[in-house]
Amino acid sequence: MSFGVREFELSLMHRMRDLNAARVEDALRDMGASRAELRAAHARWTRMLHSPRPPRNLRRLLGPPSYAGTTAVGSLTCRVSRWALPSWPGLEFEVLAGPGGEVWNQWFVRPSGPRALAFGDVEPWSCVVGDVGASFPGAVHLEGQAPHHWAVDVPHEGATYRVLFVYGLCQRVEAR
Known part of the structure; x- marks a missing residue:
């Protein structure tokens, strides 16, 4: 197989x-x-x-990336590769590799940049960490409780909600 x-x-x-x-x-x-x-x-x-x-790298497994380029992280130049996957249209799986080729991060991103969201738009499998972080001033980014998990605390109407992500893709919203 x-x-x-x-x-x-x-x-x-x-x-x-x-x-x-x-x-x-x-x-x-x-x-x-x-x-x-x-x-x-x-x-x-x-x-x-x-x-x-x-x-x-994923190129051997997934084929050529839909995007390949570089980005600056501090004083380092890192490689960025992204793949479009059929189950998540409009998003791409991004791998950020350091100067030596080691993988620093891998998660879903919106290739066109963060999308502005209303609170009601934060739904599972519809948005990524970048969308939530850019849409809610005062959002606090947190490490998740397992590998490839991430969380963002979002203030909304006097309450705080925790948005939980896996590979940068929204999975669940919880009242805190």
């Missing part, structure tokens, strides 16, 4: 299931995929990452 776009999407969904199992189940049904296929894709991805010869 080759590892391609479908398997990569399933491996991402495996981690998303931590915070939004119902949405992942809907996506599996839409893809015609089973939970067993989800687990198998995640297990294979994990084995590849921890093998003596892990994949050096």
Whole structure:
């Protein structure tokens, strides 16, 4: 079995299931995929990452990126690569690699830049960390509770809400 776009999407969904199992189940049904296929894709991805010869980049698995370029992070120049994935139209999976090729960050972004959101627009699988951070003055970014998790506390109408993300993609909104 080759590892391609479908398997990569399933491996991402495996981690998303931590915070939004119902949405992942809907996506599996839409893809015609089973939970067993989800687990198998995640297990294979994990084995590849921890093998003596892990994949050096996603290009071999996903094909050429929809965007490849550089960005400055402080005084360093880093490589940026992005891939469009069918399950998340309008978003791209971005990998930021340091000068030595090591992966510094990987998450979903909106390639056109952050979208302005009203609070009611913050819904699972519809927005990314950049959208939420740019749309709500006073938003506080926090580390998540597991690998590839992120959180942003958002003030709204006198209350604080925590928006939970996996790979930078909104999964859930909770009142604090």
